[in-house]
Amino acid sequence: MLMKEAEDLIIISKFLEGLFEVGDAKVNMLLERKLEAGKAFQTNAKKILQCLTQNHISRVGIYGMGGVGKTTIMVHAHNWLLKNTNHINVLWIAVSQDLNIRKLQGDICKALKEGDLVEEDAMKRAAMLFDKLIKKGKSEQLVLILDDVWEHFDLDEVGIPVEADGPKLVLTTRSFEVCCQMHC
Numbered sequence: 295m296l297m298k299e300a301e302d303l304i305i306i307s308k309f310l311e312g313l314f315e316v317g318d319a320k321v322n323m324l325l326e327r328k329l330e331a332g333k334a335f336q337t338n339a340k341k342i343l344q345c346l347t348q349n350h351i352s353r354v355g356i357y358g359m360g361g362v363g364k365t366t367i368m369v370h371a372h373n374w375l376l377k378n379t380n381h382i383n384v385l386w387i388a389v390s391q392d393l394n395i396r397k398l399q400g401d402i403c404k405a406l407k408e409g410d411l412v413e414e415d416a417m418k419r420a421a422m423l424f425d426k427l428i429k430k431g432k433s434e435q436l437v438l439i440l441d442d443v444w445e446h447f448d449l450d451e452v453g454i455p456v457e458a459d460g461p462k463l464v465l466t467t468r469s470f471e472v473c474c475q476m477h478c
Contacts (some may be wrong), residue, residue: 296445335367342371347379354464355478363442366385371464372439377473382435389417389465391444398452399423402438406430418453421454427461436461446475 335399345351356364375384385405389398399419403411408426413419430436438454443465454463456477465478 339367339370341372342367346371346375351460353464353478355473355476356466357470357473360468368439368441368464368466375437382437383438386439388441389443393445393447395452416443420453422450424455427455431461438463440465443472444470
């Protein structure tokens with residue numbers, strides 16, 4: 295009896311069109327605060343989403359004092375992109391005050407689902423990450439959100455492409471100067 299059920303299940307599970315693994319990009323939603331979004335929030339969120347879904351802007355900087363909602367608005371944008379677009383892959387990386395280039399590279403690589411960067415040489419690590427980001431960007435549009443950036447750093451040193459056809463870069467920071475130095 296049990297063998298018959300197993301055989302029936304095998305027959306039923308034959309997929310005529312083939313079997314496809316469903317990507318898990320859409321399950322990486324971030325927890326959003328439930329808030330009464332005011333007009334300014336909605337206006338700014340709309341502007342940010344336009345920048346991220348159109349091709350004429352490659353970098354976006356969001357700055358302001360602590361607690362004004364930079365991360366909140368980007369969580370909203372992140373989740374909106376995941377829910378409402380099929381061709382955009384969104385990576386969320388928390389940078390924080392103690393910037394460590396090696397850790398940042400590793401976090402980006404893990405977010406790409408590429409495992410760890412085991413290379414010890416800093417220049418080779420940057421080149422490897424650069425190649426991974428470019429390759430991923432060729433198959434789908436890529437948005438890289440770097441949250442809570444406290445200081446300027448060299449995108450080339452990390453391996454983040456700065457080309458017009460590279461990934462879109464968004465950073466949140468408390469500092470207008472950091473936005474300017476990062477050309478956002």
